Amino acid sequence: MKLTAKVLLIAILGQLFVLVWIYFVVLPQLDSLAPEVKILSLTFESLLKIALVFAVAIYPPTIVFVVYLIVRVVLNPIKDMNATAKQIAAGFFGAKLKIHSNDEIGELATTFNQIIQNLINSVQNTADSYREVMLREEELKANLKILEEAKAKDEALLTSIGDSVFAIDKSETIFLFNKAASQISGASVEEAKGKNFKQILNFQLTKETSTQSEGHAYSFIDQALKGEKAISSANLEIVSRSGKEIPISTSAAPILDKDQNILGVVVVFRDITHEKELDHMKDEFVSIASHELRTPMTAIRGLVSMILEKDFGEINPRLKAPLEDVASSTLRLINLVNDLLDVSRLEGDRVKLRVKEVNLAKSIEDSLHLFKPLAQEKKIDLTSEVAKKLTVLADPDKVQEILSNLIGNSLKFTDKGSIQITTVVHEKLVYIGVRDTGVGISLADQKKLFNKFQQIGSRVRGRPVGTGLGLYISRELAKKMGGELWIEKSHENQGSNFVFSLPLAP
């Protein structure tokens, strides 16, 4: 309204000024210039005075009309915009300006609306983003809770596992250490995390272990760090803080990510003091049992042989045969007991090997010496072809056992021809072969050869032949010493060739 009033006032005053100026200045000037001019018999002055009166009567309404038009065209849109703007400013964002015309004022209104719309969109986006962020935060909180619960469960799991568990990264630093590990080592979980595991856990080889086969105490972890799976070691001890040596059974496995990269190693170990005690008791039992069993058997065998040798006087000749049967039965019994005890020890993993450098030529010669008499009796050629300086890493008694078993078998199943012992060196192993020209073993029987209590061809030979455990024991012994034992070749009536391998001494 203020603007309208201003414009009106200016218009009227202006016009009045113009009128007054015309009446008092222009008209008299004009009149003085042409006093005699007469139009329609009136002087200029009179004419103009009439015109002026006329104008005054018409002019104000005209002005009002004009002002009204101006106000309508220009001022109303502006007033409108002003009012809407005030509304928007007050927070009523839905307000929109009416576009009255196509001119600059209309354009201004359109632009104004656009600005308001942009502002509204912007605020809306912000609100949406904010809501999204809130939702995301809720989700994350929920996930975090799940993870924390899982972590708590894992920790509870680790704490309650009876076995000791620890894990190291590639730089051998402990990042996982459970309660059991802490108890057995004497180091707290906080102490252990972040340190090299060798500072916290003192592993060492047991006294019975030969260092050649085990390497050093930590080799199983080194192997796992290189990616070898599930290495276990049963010959280790851990020395606790108090100096106590505890025998443990260990197992290490590499930790792999989804691309099979090695992240570290997880190790599980267990106190096996109890198991070792049990083993010790079994060993003692076996020893005692063997002693108890053997004493009467030695007596029977000895006495029967002495009776037959007439140490107790002449005997009825008819007693000779049955007494010989008693003697051979007793011998069978003794062999069976010995073999059973061996099998028991092998299966319980309680065979103590005394591994050292063994001169193979000597071992073979000793075996041949034992069997020469029997070979000569059967007129079989018993020979060997062994390099003089051949040494293997093995338990000399067990090597003798295997040789005796194989040569003995050959002698049993060969009636004529020869038995030959040969050796071949290849890479890091020595292969010892016992070849005979005996009855051979059919392919079908070959499959059962190394089974326990399997006696091949006993019906053919007519006499009971041994315990059926010899080959099984020999093979197990070969394996325990790092080699193998197998039948290289055999055909019915074409003899057999048994081979076993042992590690070459470095």
Next chain:
Amino acid sequence: MSKVLVVDDEPILRRMYEVKFQNNGFEVDSAEDGLQVFDKLKTATFDIIVLDVMMPKMDGFEVLEKLKTTPELKDIPVVLLTNLSASNADKDKGLELGALDYLVKDDFTPQEIVTKVQGYLKK
């Protein structure tokens, strides 16, 4: 006539070896445990001692050690006998302590054992 002392805690085995040695021309005495050995040695001397390893109170190794550290007794030859399968370690131990040999009873008949003893005495 050579004199042999047979030492074994098993009476049956002791008697068995006694008969065998006697039938081979030996003079025989026997002891049933380590302590008796030294009692016998106080009053008599022997050409050779056949000594069982597994015995109560004092085992064969202990007897052997004591014999070899006693000046008057250390020169008596000793042969160890055992019923267990001879582990290398035990055999080495026996020989180190001064035994002439370490024999597993089951590997030999009584006659074979006596023959071996005769062989040792000839040296």
